[in-house]
Amino acid sequence: NESDEYDDYCVGDGESVKGAPRKYNRDIRELEILIQSVNSIEPFKIEFQELDYFLFGKSSSTVWLKPKTEPNVEKKEKESNFGFQEFDDLIKVGSKGFEPHLSLAQEAIKKFSKIFSNEPIKFELKEIYWITREGYNDPFKIFAKIGLGKDGIA
Numbered sequence: 001n002e003s004d005e006y007d008d009y010c011v012g013d014g015e016s017v018k019g020a021p022r023k024y025n026r027d028i029r030e031l032e033i034l035i036q037s038v039n040s041i042e043p044f045k046i047e048f049q050e051l052d053y054f055l056f057g058k059s060s061s062t063v064w065l066k067p068k069t070e071p072n073v074e075k076k077e078k079e080s081n082f083g084f085q086e087f088d089d090l091i092k093v094g095s096k097g098f099e100p101h102l103s104l105a106q107e108a109i110k111k112f113s114k115i116f117s118n119e120p121i122k123f124e125l126k127e128i129y130w131i132t133r134e135g136y137n138d139p140f141k142i143f144a145k146i147g148l149g150k151d152g153i154a
Contacts, residue, residue, distance in 0.1 A: 031130065031144050042149045043126040048102060064101040065121065 048065035055061050127147045131140040 027132070027143060031146075034130065035146055038128065038146060038148055043124055044148075046123065046125045048121045052101070060106060062103055063105050064103045066101055068120075 047068045049068050050066040051063065052066055053061040053063045125148065127145055129142050130144040130146065132143045133140045
C-alpha cells in the first residue's frame with residue numbers, strides 16, 4: 001500500500017510536510033535529536049596525524065584520518081551514541097569498536113598514500129555533516145549540515 005510509505009510530519013515551525021516519504025520524515029526526526037545532542041558541544045580545534053584505511057574487497061578501501069585524542073575522550077566518543085540508543089552497532093564493529101575518523105575517499109590505498117603528506121592537519125571543527133546514500137554502491141550525498149554549539153543547523 002503506497003500510503004504506508006508516506007505520512008505527514010510537522011517540522012520546526014509547525015509547517016506540515018504532506019505526503020513526504022516516511023524514510024525522509026524519520027531522518028528529520030533523527031536530525032532533530034542529533035541537533036539537540038550536539039548543541040552543547042562548542043566548536044573545537046582538532047588535529048589529524050595518522051592516515052589509515054578500511055578494506056573493502058581486495059583492491060578498494062575507505063581512506064581516513066585518525067584524530068589525535070586523549071584516552072579518556074576517545075573512550076567517551078566510543079560510548080557516545082549522540083541520543084540514538086538504537087544505533088550502538090558501530091560500537092560493536094570489529095575488535096576495536098568504532099574508530100572516530102574523517103573519511104577522505106574510497107580509493108585504492110596504494111594510490112592515495114602516494115599523495116598524502118605526513119604533516120599533521122589542524123583546523124577548528126565548527127560543523128558536522130550527515131551523509132547518506134541509497135545503496136551500497138551509490139555516492140554519498142549531504143543530508144544535513146549541523147553547526148556545533150547553540151547555532152544548530154549551519
